[in-house]
Structures are given as structure tokens and as C-alpha cells.
Amino acid sequence: MLDQILTRTAVIGAAGKMGSGISLLALQEMALLAMKNSDDFYDLVLIDLDFQRLKNLQIYLKKHLVKFAEKNINLLRKLVEDNPNLVSNEEIIEEFLDRGLSLIRLETDLLAASQANIIFEAMTEDIDLKTKILKEIYKKASHKPLILTNTSSIPINYIDAQAHLENKILGFHFYNPPAVQRLIELIIPPGASAQSVEIAFDLAKKFNKIVVKSNDKAGFIGNGHFLREIVFACDMVRKLSQEMTEEDAITLVNEVSQKLLVRPMGIFQLVDYVGVDVVYKIGSVMARFLHNPRLEDNLILKWYNANILGGQYPDGSQKDGIFRYAHGEPIAVYDNSIQAYQPIKSFIDADPEFSWKKLQKHPDRQGVLKEHFESIYQRTDTKGILAQQFLENSRLIANELVKDGVADKVEDVNTVLINGFFHIYGAENNFIQGKTHENV
Amino acid sequence: MKTFRKKIYAAAGYTTLFLGSGRKEFRPDKKMPSFEQYLKETAEGTIQMVPHPEFDEGIIGSFMPSRFLKQGNIPGFLPFMVPSLQNKPCTGVEGACGTGGRAIAEGIKTVLSDLADSVFVSGFEVQNTVKAVYGADILAGAAYYQKERKSGHAFFFPGIFSERAGAYYQRYGYRQTRQAMARWYENSIINARMNPKAQEFQNITPNLYELALTDPSREKFVPHLNLFDCSKVSDGAASIVIASEEGLKKLGISLKDSVEIIAMGAAEADITQDPQDLTELSTTAMAGKKALEQAGIVKDDIAFLELHDCFTISGLLALEALGFAQAGKAPEFILEGNIQAHGKIPINLSGGLGGFGHPTGATGVRQLVDLWAQLTGKAANQIHLKSPFGMMVSMGGNDKTVTTIIAKSTLED
Numbered sequence: 001m002l003d004q005i006l007t008r009t010a011v012i013g014a015a016g017k018m019g020s021g022i023s024l025l026a027l028q029e030m031a032l033l034a035m036k037n038s039d040d041f042y043d044l045v046l047i048d049l050d051f052q053r054l055k056n057l058q059i060y061l062k063k064h065l066v067k068f069a070e071k072n073i074n075l076l077r078k079l080v081e082d083n084p085n086l087v088s089n090e091e092i093i094e095e096f097l098d099r100g101l102s103l104i105r106l107e108t109d110l111l112a113a114s115q116a117n118i119i120f121e122a123m124t125e126d127i128d129l130k131t132k133i134l135k136e137i138y139k140k141a142s143h144k145p146l147i148l149t150n151t152s153s154i155p156i157n158y159i160d161a162q163a164h165l166e167n168k169i170l171g172f173h174f175y176n177p178p179a180v181q182r183l184i185e186l187i188i189p190p191g192a193s194a195q196s197v198e199i200a201f202d203l204a205k206k207f208n209k210i211v212v213k214s215n216d217k218a219g220f221i222g223n224g225h226f227l228r229e230i231v232f233a234c235d236m237v238r239k240l241s242q243e244m245t246e247e248d249a250i251t252l253v254n255e256v257s258q259k260l261l262v263r264p265m266g267i268f269q270l271v272d273y274v275g276v277d278v279v280y281k282i283g284s285v286m287a288r289f290l291h292n293p294r295l296e297d298n299l300i301l302k303w304y305n306a307n308i309l310g311g312q313y314p315d316g317s318q319k320d321g322i323f324r325y326a327h328g329e330p331i332a333v334y335d336n337s338i339q340a341y342q343p344i345k346s347f348i349d350a351d352p353e354f355s356w357k358k359l360q361k362h363p364d365r366q367g368v369l370k371e372h373f374e375s376i377y378q379r380t381d382t383k384g385i386l387a388q389q390f391l392e393n394s395r396l397i398a399n400e401l402v403k404d405g406v407a408d409k410v411e412d413v414n415t416v417l418i419n420g421f422f423h424i425y426g427a428e429n430n431f432i433q434g435k436t437h438e439n440v
Numbered sequence: 441m442k443t444f445r446k447k448i449y450a451a452a453g454y455t456t457l458f459l460g461s462g463r464k465e466f467r468p469d470k471k472m473p474s475f476e477q478y479l480k481e482t483a484e485g486t487i488q489m490v491p492h493p494e495f496d497e498g499i500i501g502s503f504m505p506s507r508f509l510k511q512g513n514i515p516g517f518l519p520f521m522v523p524s525l526q527n528k529p530c531t532g533v534e535g536a537c538g539t540g541g542r543a544i545a546e547g548i549k550t551v552l553s554d555l556a557d558s559v560f561v562s563g564f565e566v567q568n569t570v571k572a573v574y575g576a577d578i579l580a581g582a583a584y585y586q587k588e589r590k591s592g593h594a595f596f597f598p599g600i601f602s603e604r605a606g607a608y609y610q611r612y613g614y615r616q617t618r619q620a621m622a623r624w625y626e627n628s629i630i631n632a633r634m635n636p637k638a639q640e641f642q643n644i645t646p647n648l649y650e651l652a653l654t655d656p657s658r659e660k661f662v663p664h665l666n667l668f669d670c671s672k673v674s675d676g677a678a679s680i681v682i683a684s685e686e687g688l689k690k691l692g693i694s695l696k697d698s699v700e701i702i703a704m705g706a707a708e709a710d711i712t713q714d715p716q717d718l719t720e721l722s723t724t725a726m727a728g729k730k731a732l733e734q735a736g737i738v739k740d741d742i743a744f745l746e747l748h749d750c751f752t753i754s755g756l757l758a759l760e761a762l763g764f765a766q767a768g769k770a771p772e773f774i775l776e777g778n779i780q781a782h783g784k785i786p787i788n789l790s791g792g793l794g795g796f797g798h799p800t801g802a803t804g805v806r807q808l809v810d811l812w813a814q815l816t817g818k819a820a821n822q823i824h825l826k827s828p829f830g831m832m833v834s835m836g837g838n839d840k841t842v843t844t845i846i847a848k849s850t851l852e853d
Contacts (some may be wrong), residue, residue: 070573073594088577388671 001195002202005146006030007042010116012123012133014046015053017312018150019122020060021178025207025233026120027061028068031100042103054106056314064179065100069093080376087419105231114140118199120172121149125281130154135163148172148195148203153219153285157189159188167191170200173220176274183419184209189216211348212415217406218289221416223282224406225427226270228278228397229390232266233257234299236386247333247342250322251422255348260376260387262369264356264422268395269330271300272310272321280304308334316426348383359424369424373431392430443702443734448548449688451681451698452483453809457637458676458797460568464642466553468568475509475566476520478677483521486679490746491692495681496556498525501533501563502544502801507578508569521679522560529555531622535652536582539563540678540804541706541843543833546684548704557687562804564677565799579800582837584711593662598670601751602837606660608717608753609664612768620771621752622652625668625794627779628749634821636638637798639674652752658840661853669752674797678806695850699830700814703846705730711840719768721754721839725761728833731844735829741762744786744814744845747805748835758833759787781823789814789821804834808845815849825849 009026013019023046047056060092069076073089076096080086081136086095105112113119114137123130134147149159156262163169171187184204188197204211214220219227233253234251234347271279280300287295293438303309303322310321323330324341332341352358354372359365376387399414407413414426458479459466460826487493496659498518505511515530535542540563547559567575572595580589580596593599609617632640645651661667683691690700705727709715716722732739740760749755756770764785765773774780779787790796790810793803813819813829827851835842 070571073573081591084590087574088580088596090577093573404721 007304008117010045011120012047012113015048016059020124022120024179029206034099038148044103045105047107051108054334055324063164111140113137116145119145119147127154131162137164148406150222155218155289156187156216182210184211185214185220186211187214187216187262210419214411215405219286222420225397227283231297234297247335251333252347256386261346263357265339268322275311276303276309276321299334312405377433394427444662447702449683450812451693452481452489453680453812455678455806456481458639458674460672460674462639462640478564479521481680493562494524495558497559498530499543499547499561501539503539507533535841536836537800538834538841539801545743545843551684558683558691561682562679563802565801567673568675578624598662601753602664603624604718605753607666609668616771620774622649623774624752625652628792628795631789632795638791638850640795665835666799667744671750671793671798674799676799676802678802678809680809681759697810699847702848703731703735705844707842709840721757721761722775723839723842727842727844728762731846739828742829742831743827744830746810746832748833807832809849
């Protein structure tokens with residue numbers, strides 16, 4: 001059934017950061033189908049308002065389609081084993097590329113999606129925009145396409161109701177970058193049909209993704225944990241700022257959350273990575289739908305209003321935001337009081353042998369982490385205490401997500417954090433010794 | 441077979457570093473050494489050991505430079521490499537992975553014919569110009585492409601030799617054969633670690649044997665081999681001088697710095713035909729027999745071997761082809777420790793193809809360079825030799841183009 005549905009696919013917001021990765025995933029699968037079923041018709045409509053960006057997307061897709069073909073040459077050879085004209089790897093890869101590129105259609109007209117059987121929606125995280133566009137597309141469609149929205153925060157049932165989508169929408173939230181990151185949060189609103197859910201699961205499997213089901217509450221699991229942790233971190237900064245400068249407090253909390261919690265990046269560097277504007281918008285959505293104004297933190301708002309936005313350049317490199325970066329590492333921190341960057345201090349000496357990167361492939365990772373956190377719990381200095389609080393707060397959030405009906409079980413939160421945020425241990429773990437800290 | 445009508449010597453051997461994945465210097469994302477650099481380096485390496493480097497002829501072997509480098513007319517590079525070869529006869533030779541052995545054979549024949557007293561013989565290949573997935577198509581040209589490529593594995597030759605391994609497991613047993621192949625790999629790396637120019641010289645992986653015991657997986661690679669059973673893609677060059685006694689004198693090379701080539705066995709099989717028995721290298725057996733007969737010695741007189749282990753299974757089968765183990769007994773022979781540096785018949789003290797690397801056109805010449813180095817006491821991985829004889833097997837394709845050489849030390853005991 002999925003193979004039949006995939007014959008006509010559309011991606012809205014195709015040229016964006018997430019849209020381009022989703023486009024690639026869809027293209028790869030459709031090109032494989034086209035190789036296998038050479039007489040069938042396939043149509044992948046890639047839609048974006050910016051035609052130049054669509055042309056750039058085409059170049060990106062070609063480059064990555066070749067890499068995909070090279071990596072999957074064994075599969076391709078099997079698909080064409082009955083074709084005597086395709087002998088060498090080079091010929092087969094060229095054929096795959098030709099087929100793949102020929103099924104792409106670039107469009108700036110959003111309504112072109114109405115012909116698709118399955119629509120990936122990857123527009124900016126704007127409630128009104130999404131509901132308006134999807135309403136128009138669904139209305140124009142002569143059949144009833146399945147819509148998979150990449151929203152990371154807006155309740156799906158809200159979009160469904162506002163856009164009159166007759167329960168034909170599911171949340172299919174990829175992590176950045178979609179072509180690489182293995183996690184998908186599948187948000188199933190109450191009215192979704194079993195068939196739609198089955199198609200979504202099958203599609204995630206085709207994309208070789210790990211699927212975590214989230215219930216339809218704003219922010220879902222990933223942002224549910226992330227935003228709450230940001231608020232906690234901002235609270236820590238405010239408390240520490242009573243004894244040090246705000247920018248030092250930001251740096252300290254960032255370092256604690258990275259180096260002592262052994263994460264790929266600190267909490268504020270992660271905000272920069274995602275984009276302050278994106279975090280702000282997600283926080284606003286969650287505050288609105290969860291009736292929790294605390295999720296719109298003042299510090300985030302202050303940066304947003306000062307146009308301190310972070311995010312990434314098209315080549316994936318980090319833009320300046322809360323921190324200024326050189327070769328991907330923070331070298332200065334934004335000082336709100338003078339609206340300029342100050343050279344960054346380091347509060348924690350890094351042991352190059354003990355880092356998130358080194359521990360990822362360590363054969364006794366759990367043992368090393370256990371020892372590390374035991375030593376954290378022996379500390380009574382500020383940094384040690386901060387680390388303990390952060391750790392405990394993460395667990396608190398995870399359990400609250402279950403209690404609030406966002407996640408079915410705490411293991412799902414762990415799966416999201418490990419596979420989506422690249423944590424090397426879950427929020428619920430054996431390292432925590434103290435009581436779970438109350439949120440400040 | 442008759443002995444040579446006059447004495448033939450090899451001297452002044454040189455090998456460049458064999459570069460490929462495994463070496464820290466291997467950076468395919470950056471500018472890599474050009475083939476011209478390899479050619480120049482190996483020639484200068486040989487010339488430096490020759491007081492009067494005026495050669496009569498030049499021979500250069502390479503398998504597929506026309507595709508890897510879009511370069512043909514390879515003999516034209518000999519005067520570039522060796523200025524004294526300007527206006528001298530220069531010849532290109534090709535025999536797939538057995539190119540080097542054939543290049544040496546041509547050098548020997550030219551000297552025997554009296555048309556030359558000394559020949560500069562070289563071999564090279566630069567294969568990292570293309571990704572492995574495309575390189576596989578090029579290397580498939582060592583087989584009968586029209587017949588075999590379509591049904592072949594994506595990476596081709598691992599599939600070919602996987603079939604041989606599968607047939608061997610079925611006839612003689614899986615577990616012991618796998619253990620022997622793992623020991624072969626271990627031996628290759630241990631020896632490579634003694635050779636600074638070897639591709640696996642910097643390999644510090646512990647537990648080599650256990651690693652190589654990883655069961656093959658059809659889903660991950662090929663049904664009957666794992667990645668440790670396979671030599672890697674390499675770039676490199678090697679060169680050596682072939683000369684008569686008169687030639688050595690003219691070049692100013694002393695006898696003690698030379699080895700005598702006392703036998704050469706060559707055999708060719710019909711490339712359009714499948715091997716009759718996948719568990720035998722019959723062409724290798726024929727070439728080996730010819731060489732031993734010509735040399736007038738038996739296999740037990742050989743002190744060490746350089747075998748063509750493009751895959752561990754091909755090394756194992758070569759051992760049986762030469763008679764060092766009976767059919768089906770090579771695993772036992774290997775597991776008894778006989779092929780190690782201080783074993784009964786040390787094999788691939790260089791590291792062989794698996795350890796030193798395998799730039800296809802260079803390998804055969806590199807093997808003779810290693811025979812020469814070991815027999816003149818100049819080897820990086822020098823051992824005490826039980827006899828003055830060393831033997832090499834240079835094999836092209838799936839046991840199609842085979843040259844065996846036996847060299848003898850000129851040093852007094």
C-alpha cells in the first residue's frame with residue numbers, strides 16, 4: 001500500500017533546512033521504486049516559494065542521490081539484475097540518478113501539493129501559516145491525501161481542526177538533519193485512522209528510522225524536555241547572576257551541562273544550534289497550548305528581541321547567537337548589558353580523554369559514567385551542585401512528561417534524548433543519587 | 441626446463457610507500473601524490489644504488505592506467521623516470537595483478553637474448569583516483585568482463601575469491617580454515633609492522649586474530665570472506681634492475697649487492713574459462729613446478745616465500761599449489777605456525793599484499809625487491825635464512841596469469 005501511495009508525493013517547504021532532508025529521503029525511496037518498477041509513473045513535487053533555493057535544492061539532491069547510490073550499490077545491482085544493459089556499478093548508479101532526477105518537479109505554487117497522495121509539510125513553525133496553507137491544499141485535492149507535518153510543537157489536532165483535514169494529518173517530526181538523524185517522533189492525534197498510522201510506521205521503517213510515539217500535546221517529547229530544561233537553565237542563570245555577571249553565569253551553566261553532564265553541547269549552545277528564534281516560537285506555542293507562561297522565558301525573549309538568533313548557515317556551520325563561534329566552538333558570549341560579545345571564560349578544565357565524543361564508543365561507557373557521576377555527587381562546590389541539579393531536573397521532566405500524558409513511558413523519553421539529542425544516557429538512569437530536585 | 445643460458449641477476453630494488461586506507465598519510469580529501477611522483481621516486485631510489493645507471497632497456501608494468509589515470513603509452517614515462525633510457529627500447533607490460541611478474545619475465549628474456557646487458561624494470565599503479573565502488577568496475581577487467589561482471593558482486597573480486605573460499609570450506613571444513621585465514625591475516629600485519637613503507641605499518645590494532653575470525657556475512661559483504669581477508673586498494677611503485685654479469689659490471693653493482701635469478705616459471709590459463717576446481721590454483725601450481733624444476737631444487741630448499749595473497753584464501757591455496765601442504769592441509773600447516781617469521785617457511789615477511797598493500801601493477805616487482813632485500817641482508821624485516829633461496833608468486837586475475845621467480849643469494853654463508 002505504501003509503495004502505491006508514494007507514487008505521488010509532495011514536500012512543502014522543500015528547500016528549507018528540514019524540507020531538503022525530507023525531500024532527499026522521499027527521493028531516495030521513490031528512485032528505488034522507479035528502478036524496480038521501471039514502467040510505473042512517479043512524481044515528487046518539491047514546493048518552496050523561493051525558486052532559486054529550489055534550484056540549489058536540486059543540486060543538493062543530485063549530490064546526495066549519488067552518495068546514496070554508491071552506498072547502496074548492492075541493492076541497486078539486485079534491482080536491475082534482469083537488465084543486461086546495466087553491467088558496471090557506474091552504469092547502474094548513472095541510471096539510478098537519471099531515474100531519480102527525472103521524477104522531481106519543482107514548484108513555487110503551494111497548491112501543486114494537492115495532487116499528491118502523501119504530503120510532507122515542513123514550513124516554518126507558524127500556526128496560522130500552516131493551517132491556512134494546508135486548508136487550501138486539502139480543499140483543492142480531489143482525493144484525501146495523507147499529511148505528515150514536521151511541526152515540533154503545534155498540537156496536531158489543532159491543525160486538523162483549523163484546517164478541516166478530516167483526521168488525515170499525523171505528526172511526523174524529524175530531527176535535524178533528517179537524512180542523517182535516525183529519530184522520528186510520530187504524533188498520533190485521537191482521530192487518526194489505523195490505516196494512516198500504519199502508513200506512517202511503514203514509511204518510518206522505509207526511511208530506516210527509530211520511531212517513538214508521542215501523544216498529541218504541544219512540544220511532544222523532544223521539545224517537551226528541551227524547553228523545560230531551557231527554562232531550568234535560565235532560572236539557574238538568574239540565580240547565579242546574583243553573584244557573578246550574567247554572561248559568566250550563562251557560560252558556567254553551559255559548561256556544566258556539557259562537560260559535567262557529558263553531553264555533545266551545552267544547553268545554551270544547543271539553543272544556538274536550533275536557533276533562538278525557533279526556540280522562542282516553540283516556547284510560545286507550548287506556553288499557549290499548555291497554559292504555562294513560564295515556557296516563554298524572559299532570557300530567550302531578551303535575545304530574540306536583540307536579534308541574537310544563532311541558527312545555521314546553509315552549509316551547516318554555526319551562526320553567532322548567544323555565543324560567538326570559531327570552528328564550531330564558542331569563543332565569546334553575548335553581553336546583554338553592553339549589547340556586544342565578551343571573550344568567553346572557561347570554568348571547567350576539560351579532560352580530553354573524558355568527553356562525550358570519546359565516551360560514545362567506549363566499550364564500558366556505563367561503567368565510566370557511573371564512576372563519573374559518583375564523583376559528581378561527592379562534590380560540594382557550585383559546579384558539582386549545579387550538575388547534580390541539572391541531572392535531577394532532567395529526570396523530573398522525563399517523569400512529568402509521562403505523568404502529563406505526553407509520553408507513554410519514561411523509556412520513550414530516554415529514546416528521544418539518546419537518538420534525537422545524542423545524549424549518551426537517558427534522563428531516567430542509575431546515576432542519580434539525590435532526590436529529584438523541584439523546579440526552581 | 442633448461443637453466444638459463446647465462447646468469448641473470450637482480451639488484452638495486454626500491455619500493456615506494458604503498459599508500460591507501462590504513463596509512464595516516466592517506467587523505468583522499470586532499471591532494472594525493474601523483475603517479476609521476478611515484479614513478480620518479482622509485483626510479484631515483486633504484487638509480488641511487490647504481491654507480492653508473494646507464495641501462496640498455498626499460499620495462500614498465502601497470503594494469504589499468506588508461507582508466508585509473510586516463511593515461512596510455514606508459515613506456516613513454518621510462519625516459520622521464522630514468523634519463524639514460526632516452527632513445528633506448530622501452531616496453532609496457534600488462535597482466536592484471538600479475539603485471540609485475542610479467543614485467544620481470546620480460547626483463548629476464550631481454551637479457552637472455554643478449555639484446556641488453558641491463559634492464560630497468562618497474563611497476564606501478566595509482567588506484568585511489570576513483571572511489572572503490574568505481575574502482576571495482578576497473579579491476580573487474582582482470583577477469584572476463586563481458587561474461588563475469590554482470591553477475592559479479594558489486595566489489596567484484598572479493599566475490600570471486602569468496603566462491604573459492606566457500607568451495608574450500610565445503611570440502612575441507614569451515615572452522616579450521618577460518619582460523620588459518622585469521623592467522624594469515626595476523627601474520628600479514630605483524631610483518632607489515634616491521635616494514636615502514638607497508639600500508640599496514642601503522643596498524644596497532646590489538647587482537648588481530650580474534651578480529652579476523654569475524655564470521656563472513658552475505659548481508660554485510662560477501663558470503664565467505666570478511667574485510668580482513670581482503671587486501672586493500674593501494675597506490676605505489678617499485679623498481680629493480682635485471683642484468684647479466686657483464687651488465688652488473690657496467691653498472692658498477694657488486695655481486696654481493698645482487699641476487700641471482702635461477703628460475704622463472706610462467707603459465708597462462710584461458711580467461712574465458714571458469715576454474716575447473718575452485719579449491720585449486722592449477723596455473724600457480726604449473727608455474728611453481730616449472731620454476732622449481734628449472735632451479736633444480738625442491739620446495740623444502742626454499743627459505744622464504746612472497747606469495748600473492750590478494751585474499752587470505754588465495755595465499756592458502758598458493759601454499760597448496762606449491763606443494764608446501766597437501767590439498768586441504770594448508771589450514772593445519774598454517775595453524776602449526778609454519779608461515780611465521782621464525783617458522784618452517786616464512787611467508788610474506790614484507791606483509792604481503794594484505795599487509796604491504798597491492799597497487800596492482802607494482803606488486804610483482806615489489807615482491808622481487810623483497811626477495812632481493814632479504815637475500816642481500818638489507819630487508820627491514822630481516823631474518824636469518826636457512827637457505828640461500830627465496831621464491832615469489834605473482835598472480836593475475838583468478839589464477840590466470842602467473843609468474844614464479846626463484847632467486848638465490850650470492851652471499852657466502
